[in-house]
Amino acid sequence: MKKVLYIYASPLMTNPKGSSCTEALNLFKKEYEKLNPTHESIILDLNKDPIGQASLTAHNFEAFFNCGKSDKHIQQLKSIDKVVIASPMINFNYPSTLKNYLDRILVANKTFKYKYDGKGESEGLLKNLKVQLLMSQGATLGWYPFASHVDTLVGTWKFVGAKVTKPILIHGTKIPENIQKNSQEQIKNHKEKIIEATKTF
Template identity: 35%
Template sequence: MKVLCILANPKPIEESYSKRACMEFVNEYKKTNPDHELVVLDLYEKQQEHLSYENLSNAMKNYSNKMTDEANYFSSFDKYIVCSPMWNLTVPSILKSYIDHIIVKGITFKYSSKGIPSGMLKNKKVIYIGSRGGAYPFPLSLIAWDDKYIRFIFKFIGIKDFKKIIFQNTDKDPIKAAAKFPDFLNKIKEYSINF
């Protein structure tokens, strides 16, 4: 079993709620599944680029290039952990840039003869580990696109098994948030054991 953990946060771990939560998840996961291969992909360390015209036009001609290589590598995993802060109601653009590289026709999705797209990745799962400065109970939940975007873009490529766990109010009430974080980490452990 191969697991890909995608990090989309420039902060060092000590300063990031989502990264600390994610690393707790990863460490617990490794304890529960010592024989699984877990790769951490830090998009800032990797210096993930935006999609270039060169890569885009090569992909259109079906050449092997950054997009196809990235998409094939991404597809080789069975489970995905996506770790991200909420930035301006969605995920940081570096994560979107990565997603732009791995959504590739013929690798992660295809069109039927009637032109209907369908995801090509089957029997895989994803968990979204996020953090937000505020809280988004309904109807504000309608404008919180971080988890929804990840859920629907993974669904587009065939991954319907989606779970999320989000730590909220980190900026709205920092003292309360810090006090609540140990409980959140306990919850993270439970999610990890069941992933």
């Protein structure tokens, strides 16, 4: 029996029109569960879980890594098989709740071997994981060449040794022809890709 962690990271999850990456994740989860009824689904909503709320600062530096939360979430990642993340672009990056989570789990000698040993010398320690990213952004792909929340997340998960499947990006959600759409309409053209991705995940 495989274990799948579903991470919700959109601050727009409670938007009356819905959240497109959350809608994508819910569809992915539903279809994946249909195909794999014995697999366990674990939910992590970073808008609710305290792990999403606290940032690393000069005033909590020691406690941040030693209070047990970091180890708890690293242990969770070591004990599961797959991670599916829903994340929009917020001010040219992924949401800060997701950064707070990553700050807890990106720990030298726990999720990767020390990164300053030399270029290409570090080794990811989460080789057990497969990751699917379900992403969204208001702008059309390519409008902000300096910003890619997708590439940053792909690189980060690869850095810790995970196998990252092809990300799905729902882009252009805020351009004039899409802005009035609700989240179900926003993901309409991506549904097939999402369902297809569940078959090989």
